[in-house]
Amino acid sequence: MQAVYMICFFLFGICLGSFYTVVGLRMGKEENFITGRSYCDHCHHPLSFFDLIPLFSFLFLKGRCRYCKEKISPLSFIIELSTGLLFMIAYYSFGFSLDLLLLLLVISMSMILFVSDFTAMIIPDEILLVFGSLFFLVQIFREGFWMALLHIATGGFLFLLMYGLMLLGNFLFKKESLGGGDIKLLFVFGLVLDPILGILSIFLGSLLALPVSLLLYFKNKDHMIPFGPFLLVGLLLLLFSKITALDFFTFLGF
């Protein structure tokens, strides 16, 4: 039975992944994602139902538009596949639980922000607000009202910490080091993590971003990379690993 559920979570994930790509892309372009129809970026031909089947359309069309034969960006395919796989692994690791619900929401937010931050360097406030509220709501059921409130304080702490890092970065590099979106994103991290894991998520995000930024720095000195996706990968790694602050201190030898 578990295998059936895993397949269901995978299929559910790829369908949502398709929707998240559209939301992320249109948030970046400030288009309406509810009423607007999908169209090819090259020939602007409206896409039909058969062009929009998650994963399969891209595979059957061999990554090309059915109308103008131009290459389609693999972004949608990558986001669909990642969402499907992550949903499946999340169910496998956490079973039906509030932990699973929280993780599915974190994956969902991450996918939308990957798309908007990579394509337009934007972390939309609306997305943070919607998912932040959902995280808070789940935390009330998961940990109780007072612990949920404590998460808001953790969010405030991480927000200020990130703000401090931005000021430090601006001073050291003499240019804008972090976007406002990254700072607000850390507030939302606080709704999911405790303070120790929150700090760890910033550290992990920086560690992941470092090789990429160094590589780009030597290729093109003015190139900016979005930091949000790295922070989100760090957050997902922490949640999937089920690590707790206590594990971390034990690891350090306290």
Ligand SMILES: [Zn+2]
């Ligand atoms: Zn086309």
